[in-house]
Amino acid sequence: MIATDALAILVISEPWVRLSPNSRSAEAYVQLRSTEGATLVAVRSDATAKIDIRRGATSRDSIEEIKLPPGETVLLAPGADRFVLLGLYHPLKLGDYVGIVLTFMSADGDVREIPLNAEVRLRSPTDDHLRGHRH
Numbered sequence: 001m002i003a004t005d006a007l008a009i010l011v012i013s014e015p016w017v018r019l020s021p022n023s024r025s026a027e028a029y030v031q032l033r034s035t036e037g038a039t040l041v042a043v044r045s046d047a048t049a050k051i052d053i054r055r056g057a058t059s060r061d062s063i064e065e066i067k068l069p070p071g072e073t074v075l076l077a078p079g080a081d082r083f084v085l086l087g088l089y090h091p092l093k094l095g096d097y098v099g100i101v102l103t104f105m106s107a108d109g110d111v112r113e114i115p116l117n118a119e120v121r122l123r124s125p126t127d128d129h130l131r132g133h134r135h
Contacts, residue, residue: 008034008035008036008037008038008106009034009035009036010032010033010034010038010068010104010112010114011031011032011033011034012030012031012032012033012102012114012116013030013031013033014029014030014031014124014125014126015028015029015030015100015116015117015118015119016028016029016030016118016119016120016121016124016125017029017085017092017098017118017119017120017121018078018120018121018122019092019120023088023091023092024087024088025084025085025086025087025088026048026084026085026088026092026098026120027078027082027083027084027085028051028076028082028083028084028085028098028100028118029076029077029078029082029083029118029124030076030083030102030116030118031073031074031075031076032066032068032073032074032075032076032102033068033071033072033073033074034068034070034071034104035070035071036070036106036107037067037068037069037070037106037107038068038104038105038106038107039065039066039067039068039104039105040053040065040066040068040102040103040104041064041065041103041104041105041111042102042103043083043100043101043102043103044100044101044103045085045098045099045100045101046089046099047085047088047089047090047092047098047099048085048086048087048088048089049086049087049089050085050086050087051083051084051085051086051100052083052084052086053065053066053081053082053083053084054081054082054083054084055081056079056080056081057078057079057080062084066081068104077124083100085098092120093120094120094121094122095119095120096119096120097117097118097119097120098117098118098119098120099115099116099117100115100116100117100118101113101114101115101116102114102115102116
């Protein structure tokens with residue numbers, strides 16, 4: 001009998017950032033999926049002093065983590081759960097990229113950091129793609 005350690009696969013897709021009207025903060029969105037389940041336990045960026053994880057469209061209360069059930073996509077999107085980038089160090093403009101690091105913990109306590117670059121946009125990449133195909 002051969003014992004193997006299977007690693008969970010984390011899929012992170014469509015990261016993007018939308019500026020707030022005051023340009024001092026922004027919201028970041030992404031799609032998250034884990035084959036074995038995981039928990040997002042931290043998020044950070046060199047572009048901002050602090051990132052909160054917030055629930056729903058109007059909540060100002062931050063939460064500590066987001067659970068990723070095995071095989072299910074967790075969507076962070078406008079009007080839903082999201083990352084709020086507070087105290088931006090410099091102004092952002094459309095087309096800029098923001099480096100963000102997501103920290104996940106697996107059920108066995110293994111911690112993984114995954115860096116990503118999120119483009120500053122008006123809409124999600126999927127929304128832009130769909131708008132381009134309307135006639």
